[in-house]
Amino acid sequence: MSIIPPRTLKGFRDYLPQTMAAREQVIETARSVCRNFGFAPIDTPVLEYSEILLGKGGEESDRQMYRFEDHGGRDVAMRFDLTVPLARFAAQHVRRLGTPFKRYHVGPVWRGENTQRGRYREFVQFDFDTIGTESLLADVETLVVVHDLFAALGFEGFTIHFNNRSLLNGLLDKLGLEDQAAVVLRALDKMPKIGPHGVSEELRRAAGTSDQQVNSILALAGLTGTNDEVVAALPAIVGSSPRAQTGLAAVEEVLAGVRASGIPEERIRVDVSIARGLAYYTGTVYETFLADLPGIGSVCSGGRYDDLASLYTKQRLPGIGGSLGVDRLIAAMEELGMVDESAAAADVFVALFVPERVGDYLGLAAELRAAGLSVELYPEARKLGAQMKYADRRGHRLAVIIGEDEWDSQTAQVKMLATGRSTEVPLSQLGRRCSDMLEEAG
């Protein structure tokens, strides 16, 4: 019988314990931050009718969609993000849920695109959205959630860049380029990568814009300075069309709200070059970058989409939210050395020393767990040195050693593996003493 080579598909990966522990920790942190703001958890199926997903993220996502016929001949597809399923979900259940409806949703999504570092065909997104309100307070809250999330994950240097689509639309009104919106947005999105020259060349080539038009667009995209300076310079550039006014007011209000929420000025930036490719954004848009790893791209982005759910319901369902790229974030954390190598190890290691007393060791381990400790009992009565070595390599923090003498005297040796110091502890106090020692060591 020939052996089947074990392998995974392009862009699909296995997760080893260290990575998986980091992933669970990121998701746990994100959940707890969202709950602090009153977001509730939901889930939706991986498969949807193709008609639900097609055409929602633009041509590109249609092309990348995993799509096939199911066992009943239905035309089905795998979700490529969590926002479009949310729109369907909201249209279907909004009467029961009421608005505003705030939810978070974590799960894998699939895009059949070419792979690269931090870019896979199956990856996990963590989304949070507020549905059913046009209030800019929801926009403010979204940015505050992003901020609290990265702060809670332990990041120091990160910046949330935000913008409003109406500013760009206002400028397009002024320049008579309304029909070229998609092309212009796409060119602008490349600003940090190809610079003003690249953008102007692209604009001329793809949209056939005049020199004067290009200059106006670049004047907007190239705005630099403090947030106040940028805001002050905007009116002259984007003009006074209704859309421009809306965008301007929105940026100012969101900035004020974010400041009032106590977000440090250096972590939020009004950045008019943020355009976002996805077709469905209509108002606020934002991306989050890590100061130490700008090359990895945005690790959390999103925006306001006031028209999306209208595809599935006549009821008006505006929304705003964000999407955290869990896999990309973990790739970043691994590169930045933020992943704790021993996160998967139990705090307390119990050596199995006297095989005849297996039952006593099992009982002891159970008692310690009942006392709130994470405990691993070694499964074989190997040489003590080998067991200690295992405990050390695994990253356990305390080793509990009980041999014949200790059983006789009802004591245990508790060893701090980091320092090598050993303490004799009566078995009756073992749980409490272990907790104390872990507490003291931090």
Add this chain to the structure above:
RNA sequence: GUGGCCGUAGCUCAGUUAGGCAGAGCACCUGGUUGUGGUCCAGGAUGUCGCGGGUUCAAAUCCCGUCGGCCACCCCA
């Protein structure tokens, strides 16, 4: 999807130029130390050289295909 670079031990890689015994460091295992890890010393095990085919007396090395990874474009988390 298009173009380029790459794939050798668990990991990081050398060896490919110009075909000639499959290597290093780290990790791992055993012993020194039959009740104590990290250091040290001695010894040991470890390979479909990604996979398939071709050229050749001989292929990790050259050719073709394929799978996978990375980079650019594209798009995006």
